[in-house]
Every structure is written in C-alpha cells, then in structure tokens.
Amino acid sequence: MGKLLCVGSVAIDSVETPLGKRAECFGGSASFFSYAASFFAPVKLVACVGEDFPAEYRKILEKHNIDLSHLHVLKGKTFRWSGKYEGAMNEAKTLSVALNVFEEFDPVLDVDRDVDFIFLANIDPVLQTKVVERAVHQHVKLVAADTMNHWITEKRGELVKTLKGVNLLVLNDAEARQLTGEHNLMRAARKIEEFGPRYVVIKKGEHGSILLHDKDFFVLPAYPLEKVVDPTGAGDSFAGGMMGYLASTGKLDLATMKRAVAYGTVVASFTVEDFSLDRLRSITLKDINERFEKFKKILSL
C-alpha cells in the first residue's frame, strides 16, 4: 500500500444549485481529493486554514485516515468560495472568492520518504513546482497534477515548467482545449503528453473521461445518475478516487490505470449526489466497490 500526499486548498464553500443551497459548508480541492483518496490509502494533506476552521471539519478528515500534520493553521480566515450552478450544471459561476490565509500559502514540506504518490491539486503552478522540487525523491512513483483556466491564461510559462515534472495531468475538456489550441480531445491529449506527462486524463463532467498513455486511449462514460444535487468537488474526488486506487495497488500499468479512472468516476458519482462531503461521508469502500461492479456490468458488451 502506497502513501499519498496532496497539496491544495481547504475551503469553506457557499453553493447554490437548482436542487438547493448550502451556506458555509466544507469544501476545497484538497478536502475533496483527500477524503475520496483515503477510502483506498492513507493520505497526507498539505494545506492551510485560518483560525476559524471548525474543529468538527478537522475531525471529519482525521477519522478518515488523513494525516493533518501539515494542515497549517495561519492567522486570519479560511479560504472562502461561493458559487452557483444553473441548468445542466456543467459549469460553476463563481459569485465570490476570498483567498484569506490561502494568499500566503507556502507549502513547507519535510522530505517524507514514505510518500510515493503526490497530487498537486489546482493551485498556482509556481507552488506546484516548489512542491515537486521539495518533495520528489527517488521513491516517488507518480506526481499527478490538476490545473485550471486561470493558470493557463495567466501563468502559462510557469505551468509548462510544472508539467515537465508531472507524470499525470488531470484537467477538464475546456482546459485541455485551451492549453493546446486543439478542439479534438484525443489530439489535445497527445499535445499535453509532449509537455511532459506520460499519462493524461481529460475529465468531461457528465460525459465521462479520456485517458491517454503512450499510444493507448481509454474512454469511459460517467456513471449514469438521475439526480445530481451539487457538482462541487466532482473533479477533485474523481482525482482522489483514481489516485487512491493507484496508491492502494502501487502499480502503474495501463490495466490498473483504467481501473483507477473507473474508480475515480464511481467516487465522483457519489460526491455529486449531495452537497459538500455529505454523500461521501455516508458511504464506505464497500458501497464504492458495489457501484464499481455495477458500472463494469453496464459497460460490458
């Protein structure tokens, strides 16, 4: 069993969707990622929060196999995000962002020889590169990263530099097109491979995902859901399920990677069934495995 390290944001979200609204709930890319991944393997969470971060949220993570020794409490308030989804809920409209303590975030890491899988959630590529420089050692098997439109536009050079040290890039379809200028996602994935990552995963939301490794494409639909309550955290928990599964097997061959993408898909399908971490908090690995088997059956020809 591998050990996984995740660097990203821990936040307090306010979300509105066609199915309801929730003020001041637990959010953040690293929270969703870590919770999802820790169904499969132990996770070390590197992030910062303000003095207002609820003790209750800390307990939620600690109880779920997540090491919080690098969750730094800084003077000030926790990162806050407020957003709204409409219609088919394909995209969040950000209503407000207050970086708060996250503005000063500088991930200080001990070189931890235990860690063999690293996930750089969607943060400034300058910070992502810092983590790679500080944390990557000979025992690290895989460095994965996420990014977003903002960094592709504002810090393209820094992002391209980060990608040289990244083995697996996970990003959404719009970001893949933006990064490469390619409409066709298969060609976009190939171009991303040239930036460095030997695995590329493109997330298409309700339409599933694409995995590229060497010459092989693997395509997967999303798990069919009749009720999506809140898509917040879907992408991060997809990455969490995927990386957690990889860490639990310790393998990186294509067959394992395909199953990892499918596990990510299944975990994300739970996430969106309720607000915040609520649905994930109500399930166990057994539920995930059961849905995985259903998914496998749906896909078998």
Add this chain to the structure above:
Amino acid sequence: MGKLLCVGSVAIDSVETPLGKRAECFGGSASFFSYAASFFAPVKLVACVGEDFPAEYRKILEKHNIDLSHLHVLKGKTFRWSGKYEGAMNEAKTLSVALNVFEEFDPVLDVDRDVDFIFLANIDPVLQTKVVERAVHQHVKLVAADTMNHWITEKRGELVKTLKGVNLLVLNDAEARQLTGEHNLMRAARKIEEFGPRYVVIKKGEHGSILLHDKDFFVLPAYPLEKVVDPTGAGDSFAGGMMGYLASTGKLDLATMKRAVAYGTVVASFTVEDFSLDRLRSITLKDINERFEKFKKILSL
C-alpha cells in the same frame, strides 16, 4: 435474418468542415442509414429523388444489398442541403435547404410481410405516422424513429402521436432536452419512455450515447478518433449500424440492444472519417467487426 425498411431522405449535400469541403456529394438521412444497416442485413429504402439523381449513386446503394424498388423518381430536382461545421464540429450550420421533390414525398407502401424492422428517419412526424399505419403488421418486431428540433418545435402534437406507435426513439441530447424540458439526460430518457417508446437512445455526438430500457441504463462513450473529417451522417449511420445489427440477430433483449448501440457507435466512427459515404464505401463488415473488438477491449475494466 430480419428485413429492414427505412423511410427518409435521399439528398445531394454540399459540406464544408475545418478539414475541407465537398460540393454536390451523396447525402440524406435514408442514404446514410441504409448504407450503414446493409452491412448487416438487407434494407428496403423508401424515399424519393428527382430526375437529376445520378445513376452512379443508385448503383452504390444497389450493390450494397439495398432494395430500391421504393425509391421513387419524381419530376423535378433531388433534395439539396448545404451546411458548414466549425470548431469542435458539434453542430452543422445549415447554409441552404432546397426540398425540391421531397416536398411532395408521400411514402406509398405495399404491405410487405417480409419487413420486421422499420426505421423512420428524420422526416415530418405526419409522414412517420402514415408509414406506421400503412406498414406495421403483426410480423413487425420493432419500429424505430429519429426526429429533430424543427419537428419538436413546429409539430409537437403530431410527434407525440407518432411516438405512441414507436418502440425505439433515437435522438440527440439537445432534442431530448427540448422534447422533455429535462436537463438530466437520464430523466429525459425516462420521460420519453412515457410517450410510448420502450427503448430510448440518446446520441451525444463525440460524447457517446445512452440507452434506456425499462429500469436499465446503458452508457457508452464514442469510439476515440483523432481525426474527424465530416460529421454529416454520423447520427443516421449510428442508427443504421444499430438497426442493421438488430435485424441481423432478430433479437431485442438488453444484451443484444447494448451490442447494437456499440455497433452503431463503431459504424458512425467510420462515417466521420471522410466526406459523404466515402469512408463507409471503403470498408467491409470485417473492418467493422475488428473495430468493434478494439472498442470492446478499450471498454473492458
């Protein structure tokens, strides 16, 4: 082996895509459907063309196991469509339409006891209902239909009436949402089931398709392609591959239906690799079966 009847349009298209343009080439919903279906089973094509319809096009169909005894030649010119695709080529922009002889199309049918699978391509629902009333007899196993945004807007009542006599509706995601007012495609499919069809197939273009039958959802990605030359006819040849495969097996259970949707996906993946019927004309059932096996391998977890 069942026999398949298709009612729809035979046209002459002029198409422009980011990868090239082609003037006055072979097109039409019934042409793509019939050509695709006839890899698997004999097809009877019910349509009309003008006196200018090239003898060469007629030969293309006849040589491919398609019965043209109901391809009526009317006084005037063949239906013409001109369209353009841009960017990700998700939607055609219609530049011009000239219905020509198609304006007077009234599908006169003998009751043909041989036919057991019927496909109503995208034509006026009033004509679709006429075909159902004239052609459906006790030996017909399945009536499938396609439709489009125009009929959903302009002839909703007539379309709803048609759907009562339809067992399988195949339509795209935007049309499914328009017809039902549901953003979630799984819920949209369930609502369509209530209109009559016991099978619903929603096509999502490059994102694959969804099949609903009773309580079961089957989801399938599109076959991953790095080069799409022209999407014209993708939906019709998807339906053709699907119905042709069904007719070849004569079965309608869920496992067969799943494989039929996968065969439709594979046939459509060939169609878009060139303009008009060109790519389909360059392959055999062996090529289709080989790509089907690759697809199956891609999907296996």
